Amino acid sequence: MKTEIVDVSPTRKEIKIEIAAEEVRAEYDRVTGEYAQGASVPGFRKGHAPAAVVRTRFKKDIQSDVLRRLIPDAVERAITESGVETIGQPDVHLDNEGLDKFGQEPISLHAHVEVMPVVPLGEYKGLEAARRLRPVTDETVERVIADLREASASLQPIEDRGAEDGDTVTIDIQGRYLDPPEEEDINAEAIDIVLGGEGVLPVFTENLRGARPDEAKTFTVEYPADFNAKGLAGKTIEYTATVTAVRRKEVPELDDEWVKSLGEEEVETVERLHERVRENLSKNAENESEHRLRDEIIGKLIGGNQFEVPETLVEYQSNQLLQSTVNDMIRRGVDPRSQELNWEALREVVRTRAEEDLRGSLLLERIAEEERIEVSDEEIESEIQTIAEGTNQSPEQVRAALTKQGGERSIADRLRNRKALDLIVKNAVVRDEEWVEEGPDGGGDAAAIEEAESGTETAEEPGAEQHEG
Numbered sequence: 001m002k003t004e005i006v007d008v009s010p011t012r013k014e015i016k017i018e019i020a021a022e023e024v025r026a027e028y029d030r031v032t033g034e035y036a037q038g039a040s041v042p043g044f045r046k047g048h049a050p051a052a053v054v055r056t057r058f059k060k061d062i063q064s065d066v067l068r069r070l071i072p073d074a075v076e077r078a079i080t081e082s083g084v085e086t087i088g089q090p091d092v093h094l095d096n097e098g099l100d101k102f103g104q105e106p107i108s109l110h111a112h113v114e115v116m117p118v119v120p121l122g123e124y125k126g127l128e129a130a131r132r133l134r135p136v137t138d139e140t141v142e143r144v145i146a147d148l149r150e151a152s153a154s155l156q157p158i159e160d161r162g163a164e165d166g167d168t169v170t171i172d173i174q175g176r177y178l179d180p181p182e183e184e185d186i187n188a189e190a191i192d193i194v195l196g197g198e199g200v201l202p203v204f205t206e207n208l209r210g211a212r213p214d215e216a217k218t219f220t221v222e223y224p225a226d227f228n229a230k231g232l233a234g235k236t237i238e239y240t241a242t243v244t245a246v247r248r249k250e251v252p253e254l255d256d257e258w259v260k261s262l263g264e265e266e267v268e269t270v271e272r273l274h275e276r277v278r279e280n281l282s283k284n285a286e287n288e289s290e291h292r293l294r295d296e297i298i299g300k301l302i303g304g305n306q307f308e309v310p311e312t313l314v315e316y317q318s319n320q321l322l323q324s325t326v327n328d329m330i331r332r333g334v335d336p337r338s339q340e341l342n343w344e345a346l347r348e349v350v351r352t353r354a355e356e357d358l359r360g361s362l363l364l365e366r367i368a369e370e371e372r373i374e375v376s377d378e379e380i381e382s383e384i385q386t387i388a389e390g391t392n393q394s395p396e397q398v399r400a401a402l403t404k405q406g407g408e409r410s411i412a413d414r415l416r417n418r419k420a421l422d423l424i425v426k427n428a429v430v431r432d433e434e435w436v437e438e439g440p441d442g443g444g445d446a447a448a449i450e451e452a453e454s455g456t457e458t459a460e461e462p463g464a465e466q467h468e469g
Contacts, residue, residue, distance in 0.1 A: 003078040010117040011310040015078050015090075019070055019107040028103035031065045063102055067094070075111050086113040088312040114310045119366040122305050125427040129296045132435045134285040136278055144277050148262070149254065155247035162210035163246045165196035169208050170245040175462060178220065179236040186237065186462065190244070204462075211243045221462070232462070239462065294421060297428055298360050309358045317354035318347070325350060364417040371423060375415045383411050 002018040032051050035058050041049035055062060075090055095108035155168055163169050171193065175186030195205045207219040218240045227233040252258040259273045267276050326336045388395045
């Protein structure tokens, strides 16, 4: 067998293979013999038909079986002999234009295979980056405490007056389409509408203001053409809303009794709550600052060391990220089946991120090799313990799951990369700068994904103001 390796790109090679005529003939004879033993050919006893007759009668089947046996073995041998470490499955093509002289001449084929690139390593020490710490102000602390009070708020029934702005009115609603009249009626129960609330159509607030439980209100709504809810845009509907409850939100007083009700350990006074909130905000600010610093440094590393990434790995990583993005959409109430979702833009965003993630990972692996960074068994055990605590599992359960997936090796690789990044950060030139809030242009993938989602429909609420502009 003859082979030749051709470099197509840094991540693709072409292996040209020629299977000798003698090898083809030997396999051809072997397969023909197997067919002859079991073949039923008219005019001959089973197993006694001449080879030439068998080859003529089962020509395509025999040739296919010969190729199925020879080609995979030839490709595997060629890859092994070449010493090329391949990724994924080879893409094999037969070069022989015809097989008229099958068994009398060599079989030529070529296989495209993907390989890991040679990762260039430029400067990775002395990278410049900025550390910015989000300030923790009194206003921020007060806002967090206000949010905690809002979260503890309760809706109390109102019985001595009609509904006012700010009240939550619960209604059962029936809607009849006036334009176009052929649409099916709307029937919905237990819809909560905050009068005058953000996103509530003014017509609902105006018609439900002053309403009391068991009272019915009938009114007409003309939805604008750009109303972002399926089946409502541009339609005119007559609603009959039956009020089932009117409630007013009551926010608890900021006092020690309410603080104790939060159940926070060692936090039983308003003063201590302020201290704990400030402590948590400061810790979060430090973590955020460190994450942003590391992201900037890895971005500088990738920007200074560009190279081709294997397509197979990019596709796999893209699919993983896309599935994660879809799962996140579902958690946020965005329907991934929406026709408004810009899948082409989303896939492009995800693919770009996948390439950058892989490039960063390969660079960190290369640096770990250069710096002879190792990971101990104790460090792997500590990481397993951390995973167990974060997922409410026992270390044994985590270890069993990892063993099935070959995950301990993955953990070791991840720890090596983390230690490599630690080394880069330690040797970076870091300057302290004033905090800058990331705007729309600095949102990275999150902003791009949000843009790709723009225009997707939200849950259809008759009283929700969802049109754009």
